[in-house]
Amino acid sequence: MQTYLFVLVALLYIGCTFLPSSRRQTISIVVAVAWVLHGGVLWSDVVGPEELRVGFSMMLSATLWVSVAAYWLENRNYTLDGLRVLVLPMAALAAVLPAMFPGNMVALNGKSPVFLWHIVISILAYSTLTIAAFHAVLMVLQESRLHTRPGGAKAGWFGHALDRLPALLTMEKLLFRLIAFGFFLLTLTVLSGVVFSEELFNKAFKWDHKTIFTMLSWALFGLLLAGRKWQGWRGRTALSFTLTGFAVLLLAYVGSRFVLEVVLHRVLV
Template sequence: MQTYFFILAALLYLGCAFMPSERRTPISLGIVLGWVLHGGALLSDMFAPEALRVGFAVMLSATLWISVAAYWLENRNFSLDSMRVLVLPVAAVSVVLPSIFPGNMIVLAGKSDWFLAHIAISILAYSTLTIAAFHAVLMVLQESRLHTRPGPAAQTGWFAMALDRLPALLTMEKLLFRLIGFGFVLLTLTVLSGVVFSEQLFGTPFRWDHKTVFTMLSWLLFGLLLAGRRWQGWRGRTALSFTLAGFAILLLAYVGSRFVLEVVLHRVLT
């Protein structure tokens, strides 16, 4: 049953992604329905009595589930309709991945309460910075369009027209840094809760594995970006480059490394 819900949610996401912008009500309702189906199936798939399913596909799906909600709410306040074609197709792919790559169940008995808290905070951090990355891509496309003079034929596409309806670049930049600031706070809490969780479970504050290294590198990049923004006035291409680089490294921290371990190397880890 979960698989059918996942497939239906993916189809709803895809349908809403490429629906004409004028159909705002069907798009909004379709996203909400897909999000509810996605969340319900994900919840029942992740949690079992005294056990939790982990894996790159599950965590990616959970991240995109929250990212869809963040996009929907952000689009209610600002005209960000063009982000649909970026967020929803990726969400549609992430929805069905747990059915293909189920990961593994870990027993929660004996685990610290920090374990679930750490996972929840990290997913929120990844989700916020995922939306920030989509936002940065949108700004790159918006800036590129402002510096070109497309002919009449190129202006008829709905995505091009949606780009033209985006808020001014300065407004988009303010939104981007608001997302990055919030995501950085969550990422900091992820690192701190990870220290507590690691110390209670493994007896050491840090496990210097790939996940820790990539997470710390991403944290340093986003922190440097915010510091540069505050004291050096960084903006434009510099801000976008830092955002996308930080997100790429963060993606490698868990999703990328788990993909290699689970799918390429066929290793099952907790």
């Protein structure tokens, strides 16, 4: 039953991707319905009475679930139709991943509440920086379109969606707002992982691939914010840092878990 519900969520997301921009209210309602359904099914699949299902597919699905909420809220204040075209197909793919890659169950008995808080904060951090990465991609496409703008019907529906975006300066302001919040959450994730490593994972803190990639991503986003404040970094520099930092962060958990679970068939927390 859950598999069919995951597929239904994916179909709703995909359907909203191709609805015309003029159907804004319909898009908003359907996305909200799909988002609620997505969250409900994901919760019932991941959270058990005394156990928690973990894995790269759950993390990715939860990350895109929060990202859809961020898109929905942003789109109510700004016309970000181009973001819909990027976020919803990815959310559709992420919605069905838990049905194909179920991960493994972790017993919650004896686990500290810090363990759950660490997971929740890390998902929020990943989600915020994911939507920031989508935002950066939109800005790259928007800037490129300003220099090579086709006219009339040749622009295509995606071109018209880009034309409806706010000005680049407004988009840049939104981008750094997302990055600053995401960096704050990522800092909490790093600190909770360092300070409570023994309590969270029953082992002392160690420098593994996940820790190294997370710290490298944290350093990149921190350097970007410092460069923005003290050197006025913007434009291509800011976008390059954002996309590089996100790619490294993706490797930190989702990429490494995919290799361990799917390629090497190892079961880890």
